[in-house]
Each structure stands twice: as structure tokens, then as C-alpha cells.
Amino acid sequence: MKSFGFHSPQTLEEVFALQARFGEEAKLVAGGTALTIMMKQNLVRPSEVISLRRLREFRDIRSENGTLCLGALATYSEVEASPRVREMIPVLAETYHHVATRRIRNMATVGGGLVHGDSNQDPPSALIALRARFQVMSRAGTQEIAAEDFFLDYFETAVKPGEILAEVRVPKPAPRSGQAYLKFLPRTADDYAMVAVAAAVTLCADGTKCEDVRIGLGCLAPTPLRAREAEEVLRGQEPGPDALREAAEKARKITGPLSDHRGSADYKRDMAAVFVRRALDLALSRAGYSVGKSA
DSSP states (O other): OOOOEEEOOSSHHHHHHHHHHHGGGEEEESSOTTHHHHHHTTSOOOSEEEEOTTOGGGGOEEEETTEEEEETTOBHHHHHHOHHHHHHOHHHHHHHHTSSOHHHHHHOBHHHHHHHTOTTSSHHHHHHHTTOEEEEEETTEEEEEEHHHHEEETTEESOOTTOEEEEEEEEOOOTTEEEEEEEEOSSOTTSOOSEEEEEEEEEOTTSSSEEEEEEEEESSSSSOEEOHHHHHHHBTSOOOHHHHHHHHHHHHHTOOOOOBTTBOHHHHHHHHHHHHHHHHHHHHHHHTOOOOSOO
16 A cells, blocks of 8 residues: 555645645545555555544534435444434435444445445435435535436546535435335345345325335446436336336346346346335335235
8 A cells, every 4th residue: 555644634624725735636534444445455546645534513413404414424333323314214224224244334434435436335326216415515615416416437426626525415205105225135244235226105195106206226337326217107107016017127228237246237137127126115015005916
């Protein structure tokens, strides 16, 4: 590993000053679970590392006007154990619980995992399905980016030099809603999934049709995906078995996985369709709708 300077600023303004001073030679670090590995493998070689750990204001988990706000420095373990998260959006606690091992979850941070830009991670697909927005800050001000627009390419996100991801904001689901996150692990619990699917469904007032649907896919392309055409199959329709199969096939067609030791590209596509059906079925069940033999 190349030697580097280490900085531990106490304020956000100090962070921005260090970013301005060192430019692209510097890397921000929060939990360090991803950056440390990449540095050891010489995949990234920063001259300076700026730790965000002392910015305590970005560790809060709070609610604000019906929105769950996750500070970027909150750890995965803090999210999965938070009573507020479990009460407002239980599937989010489930998602973070399913990440790797307890040791990793105790160190990995909400913001660090997202800025890493790895489409194989668990939270992105769930956050897409849940309509999350990411608050990005710089000296010029603050902007919010929709989860599906945040990931640009493999290991590339919308966060630019001189910016930091400060907070993830997730609206509380509407009444008559259900959500699910499922993943297929062909190997060990601390490995990446082969397929990851999140679904969020809201039923219409009489409970017979889908008022709204959101589907997020992970591990199936260079970035997490939102399956918009699959959503349109169900939106405004009765979500019977045939409709779920059609939606799953639409989702399958937008995937572009690579063959690797976890499975062939064709097998991953097939499993994507299976898990889309299962996630939709579970989300609908949690919303109070029974599909029957749909998956």
C-alpha cells in the first residue's frame, strides 16, 4: 500500500478546505470497509485520506415530516437496530441486517457504502424501491438526488470532487403499502449476492389493484437498476399471477449481468425473474393482498 497523509477534521468546513487543497489526490473515508481493501490492492492510491468520523452530526437517525433521515455516518448496525427505522420502514432494517457479517455492519456506514458505487451491495436496490433521495453537500450548497439517478457506472456515483453525501432521506410508505427485499446467496453469508430484488407496492383504496409499484434490482448490471417497464405492467392493474410473471419478464430483459464464479449470465437473468416474482408476492402480501400461486 502506498503511504499517504491522514487528516481527521472536526467540522464540515474543514473537510471542504482539505478537499479544495488536495483535489483528486484525496479520498474521503468513513467506515473504511471498502476503501481500505481497494488501497491494499492498489486499485486506488490516494496521497491524502480525509476521515469523516469526527463529524458527529452526520450519525443521526431521525424522522422529519414523515421522512426517515439516515445520517451518512450511521453504521449499518445502527440502522438495522434503530427502533425508529423498524417502526417507520421495517424493510430497511431487514435490508441492512442482510449485509455481510456483524463485524462488517459494525464498521460500514450508510454514506460510505453508497458512494463506493458497487452495484453488488444490498442497500441501493432497496433505496430505489423506497423512493429514497440522497442529500449531497458542498460549499456551493445542498442538492438532493433520487436514488435511481445517483449511480452512474461501476464504482462511479453523482458525487463530484468537493462534495460529500450527507444524508439519505426515505419517505414513510403510504397506507396500504408493502415492501420486500430478497437476495439469492449461492455461497456464504458474507459474499455478494447473485441476485438482489426490492419491491414496494401500494394498493388502491379498495385493495384490488396496484396504485403504485417500485422495483429495484441489484447485482445484475454495472449499476443498480429501476425496473420501470416492469412497474408499468402492474400499475393500475390487478396483480394476479399472470401479471406478476409478465412484470418479472420485463425486469429480466433490462438486466446485464456478467458470468462469474457465482453463476452464468443466463442463470442470473433467470434468477432475476424468479426473485422479482417472489419479492412482488411478498410485498403484496404485506400490503394485504394475496396473489396465490404466483411465484
